[in-house]
Amino acid sequence: xxxxxxxxxxxxxxxxxxxxxxxxxxxxxxxxxxxxxxxxxxxxxxxxxxxxxxxxxxxxxxxxxxxxxxxxxxxxxxxxxxxxxxxxxxxxxxxxxxxxxxxxxxxxxxxxxxxxxxxxxxxxxxxxxxxxxxxxxxxxxxxxxxxxxxxxxxxxxxxxxxxxxxxxxxxxxxxxxxxxxxxxxxxxxxxxxxxxxxxxxxxxxxxxxxxxxxxxxxxxxxxxxxxxxxxxxxxxxxxxxxxxxxxxxxxxxxxxxxxxxxxxxxxxxxxx
Amino acid sequence: xxxxxxxxxxxxxxxxxxxxxxxxxxxxxxxxxxxxxxxxxxxxxxxxxxxxxxxxxxxxxxxxxxxxxxxxxxxxxxxxxxxxxxxxxxxxxxxxxxxxxxxxxxxxxxxxxxxxxxxxxxxxxxxxxxxxxxxxxxxxxxxxxxxxxxxxxxxxxxxxxxxxxxxxxxxxxxxxxxxxxxxxxxxxxxxxxxxxxxxxxxxxxxxxxxxxxxxxxxxxxxxxxxxxxxxxxxxxxxxxxxxxxxxxxxxxxxxxxxxxxxxxxxxxxxxxxxxxxxxxxxxxxxxxxxxxxxxxxxxxxxxxxxxxxxxxxxxxxxxxxxxxxxxxxxxxxxxxxxxxxx
Numbered sequence: 001x002x003x004x005x006x007x008x009x010x011x012x013x014x015x016x017x018x019x020x021x022x023x024x025x026x027x028x029x030x031x032x033x034x035x036x037x038x039x040x041x042x043x044x045x046x047x048x049x050x051x052x053x054x055x056x057x058x059x060x061x062x063x064x065x066x067x068x069x070x071x072x073x074x075x076x077x078x079x080x081x082x083x084x085x086x087x088x089x090x091x092x093x094x095x096x097x098x099x100x101x102x103x104x105x106x107x108x109x110x111x112x113x114x115x116x117x118x119x120x121x122x123x124x125x126x127x128x129x130x131x132x133x134x135x136x137x138x139x140x141x142x143x144x145x146x147x148x149x150x151x152x153x154x155x156x157x158x159x160x161x162x163x164x165x166x167x168x169x170x171x172x173x174x175x176x177x178x179x180x181x182x183x184x185x186x187x188x189x190x191x192x193x194x195x196x197x198x199x200x201x202x203x204x205x206x207x208x209x210x211x212x213x214x215x216x217x218x219x220x221x222x223x224x225x226x227x228x229x230x231x232x233x234x235x236x237x238x239x240x241x242x243x244x245x246x247x248x249x250x251x252x253x254x255x256x257x258x259x260x261x262x263x264x265x266x267x268x269x270x271x272x
Numbered sequence: 273x274x275x276x277x278x279x280x281x282x283x284x285x286x287x288x289x290x291x292x293x294x295x296x297x298x299x300x301x302x303x304x305x306x307x308x309x310x311x312x313x314x315x316x317x318x319x320x321x322x323x324x325x326x327x328x329x330x331x332x333x334x335x336x337x338x339x340x341x342x343x344x345x346x347x348x349x350x351x352x353x354x355x356x357x358x359x360x361x362x363x364x365x366x367x368x369x370x371x372x373x374x375x376x377x378x379x380x381x382x383x384x385x386x387x388x389x390x391x392x393x394x395x396x397x398x399x400x401x402x403x404x405x406x407x408x409x410x411x412x413x414x415x416x417x418x419x420x421x422x423x424x425x426x427x428x429x430x431x432x433x434x435x436x437x438x439x440x441x442x443x444x445x446x447x448x449x450x451x452x453x454x455x456x457x458x459x460x461x462x463x464x465x466x467x468x469x470x471x472x473x474x475x476x477x478x479x480x481x482x483x484x485x486x487x488x489x490x491x492x493x494x495x496x497x498x499x500x501x502x503x504x505x506x507x508x509x510x511x512x513x514x515x516x517x518x519x520x521x522x523x524x525x526x527x528x529x530x531x532x533x534x535x536x537x538x539x540x541x542x543x544x545x546x547x548x549x550x551x552x553x554x555x556x557x558x559x560x561x562x563x564x565x566x567x568x569x570x571x572x573x574x575x576x577x578x579x580x581x582x583x584x585x586x587x588x589x590x591x592x593x594x595x596x597x598x599x600x601x602x603x604x605x606x607x608x609x610x611x612x613x614x
Contacts, residue, residue: 198612198613201610201611201612202610205610209607210606210607210608211606211607211608211609211610211611213568213569213570213573213611214568214569214570215568215569215570215573241612242566242568243566245506245508245509245612246504246505246506246508246509246566246567246568246569246612247504247506247565247566248504248506248566
């Protein structure tokens with residue numbers, strides 16, 4: 001059984017992939033320079049890189065940052081581009097060693113990315129005096145013209161405001177909400193000045209949605225049950241109107257009509 | 273005799289009685305019955321329009337029995353000639369040709385009801401002869417003039433067939449005070465009873481249940497005069513009637529709008545002065561029948577449809593849909609014309 005277990009264990013990579021590195025040149029670097037290292041790794045068929053194992057951009061040492069890592073994969077090859085930045089402030093030319101990195105493929109093969117060495121030098125003589133004159137003047141500043149952006153902003157705000165207003169108008173929101181039609185309230189107000197019972201007839205027509213005659217009063221009360229408490233007074237109103245307008249009777253005292261209009265108006269406004 | 277209120281109350285109770293008996297004999301036609309009785313009270317001629325087998329003829333025969341008096345009946349056919357109504361040409365027992373009074377004259381000048389069944393089957397010449405008979409209640413025959421003071425013409429036409437029929441000319445239609453639609457009863461129970469209850473199978477027996485002469489025909493003219501004189505129509509109501517008629521003539525100015533119709537082209541012709549007169553007469557009769565001494569808007573509304581339906585002429589594009597459009601137009605007028613107006 002033992003040999004079987006061994007056979008089931010994943011095979012180690014049959015052959016170590018070929019790693020070719022294109023390192024930055026070894027001399028002539030200053031403080032702040034970016035060093036680009038290109039590495040290509042031949043991949044066995046069906047194997048890719050484990051992205052979690054790629055080196056993270058980080059401060060590798062107090063004098064060395066790994067700024068970014070780009071990985072481009074094809075079927076047969078992985079191309080890595082590592083951007084290093086040198087922060088070593090050298091007093092004299094000195095060699096620095098960039099350490100090798102380790103990555104992993106999906107078939108668990110570990111691969112060493114090769115390190116490299118470079119020589120960095122001071123930017124100016126160490127003994128040169130440090131005075132204020134040596135400070136270079138600031139470059140001439142150039143103001144960015146913001147007028148087009150401001151105009152654009154203003155126009156956009158205006159368009160937004162107009163759109164919101166149009167939407168509010170279309171949806172009858174906010175200030176555009178129609179005030180509730182209150183025919184009885186209007187009639188009661190008008191009848192305070194001119195107690196003409198026809199005004200109340202017009203208000204009843206408006207509340208009914210069509211012309212209301214005495215014969216339709218039950219229909220009106222059925223569709224507007226809130227006025228039911230006034231059913232008898234409405235009946236009396238219509239009966240009186242019939243004798244006034246169609247019979248030979250005299251117009252009765254307008255006080256009752258005015259008070260009826262007020263009562264209807266109170267119900268209409270939900271006050272009683 | 274009629275001036276005293278007691279006589280008026282007597283007539284009113286007779287009317288109620290007749291209405292109850294007619295409703296007992298003819299199911300589900302209470303509105304048509306009410307309208308026919310109003311036409312009797314207003315002395316107006318009536319055209320019944322409706323489907324086949326809805327009881328138009330039974331209804332007319334029953335009303336004729338309630339009114340009493342001699343009645344004549346003619347069936348409209350394509351080959352009917354005007355002279356066929358007036359003269360009856362036949363060979364007598366000796367084989368000699370004889371000319372005798374025809375259906376219109378055979379009952380004498382006392383004729384109270386003249387039935388014209390299926391009037392739209394008769395030719396326009398016959399309609400033309402009817403014009404005079406209806407408008408003037410007189411005929412010239414045998415070189416003399418016959419007068420029919422009590423005459424009321426009832427006609428019916430069915431609306432199903434269009435072949436071999438002659439649409440009544442506008443002038444003839446205008447002579448009819450009302451066109452009453454007789455439709456299938458709306459209530460299910462009524463229709464089941466009409467089919468299963470054997471009482472309704474024998475029309476003659478059914479009509480015999482009506483008390484004859486309940487509304488004696490020789491008193492109706494005086495009653496009609498009395499009704500027209502005594503029932504008050506106030507200036508406000510006169511204005512309402514005028515506004516309604518005007519709205520049907522010019523719906524745009526009245527602010528009417530109905531769905532699916534271009535109001536500019538909808539109406540081609542409106543009601544004639546004779547039509548308005550019929551409307552007022554019938555409205556007064558309706559008020560009297562309700563026991564009132566003044567016409568109310570509801571009386572006008574009750575008779576407005578039947579009086580106006582055959583007097584409203586639609587544009588040719590809309591004529592085919594008049595069964596929908598004319599009622600919609602009237603409803604719009606009722607809904608829009610204010611009453612009491614200034």
